[in-house]
Amino acid sequence: EADIYQTPRYLVIGTGKKITLECSQTMGHDKMYWYQQDPGMELHLIHYSYGVNSTEKGDLSSESTVSRIRTEHFPLTLESARPSHTSQYLCASSEQVADTEAFFGQGTRLTVV
């Protein structure tokens, strides 16, 4: 069982609201990632971090922002949610070394109405 946690698991929110999806890991991993995934579809990397105070944009353009103030915490924020943001958001972490697996949280299913 991976020690990486996402909250909330499900969120239904109105258009225009600000939301923050939480992700925490207790494995001391430097690298953390956010992926966006529509049901049954591929994963798209939207943000990643190499460590504290490091944040980078991924392959898929996203209106969300992230922060990495502590090693264990990598929250994702949407300033103004829109229906197009409806998706599943998956957080993952891994060690900094090569040839290592990623550990995933259970995901947050976001619905913007």
Next chain:
Amino acid sequence: SQQGEEDPQALSIQEGENATMNCSYKTSINNLQWYRQNSGRGLVHLILIRSNEREKHSGRLRVTLDTSKKSSSLLITASRAADTASYFCATQNNNAGNMLTFGGGTRLMVKP
């Protein structure tokens, strides 16, 4: 764009049969990994094969890697209904920050 392309997109078999899924990628890699995802859940790592390896086994899983063809296959032998899930390949390139780039996945259904 995604690095990996998986084939088939969906596969339906009977319990006890073998399931084979294929993954192709475009750029050089240091390793290729396979993950499993149950519906609506996060991904779970299954197996990692390095670029200098050709075949790897883990229980009922067998993974092959052909770097000349930029392709990999995942074989699940003697499938069970509990193997029903989506399976994703992901490539990692140490020169690209060790980012994991995922393919589109194969949805496997194993009928009892």
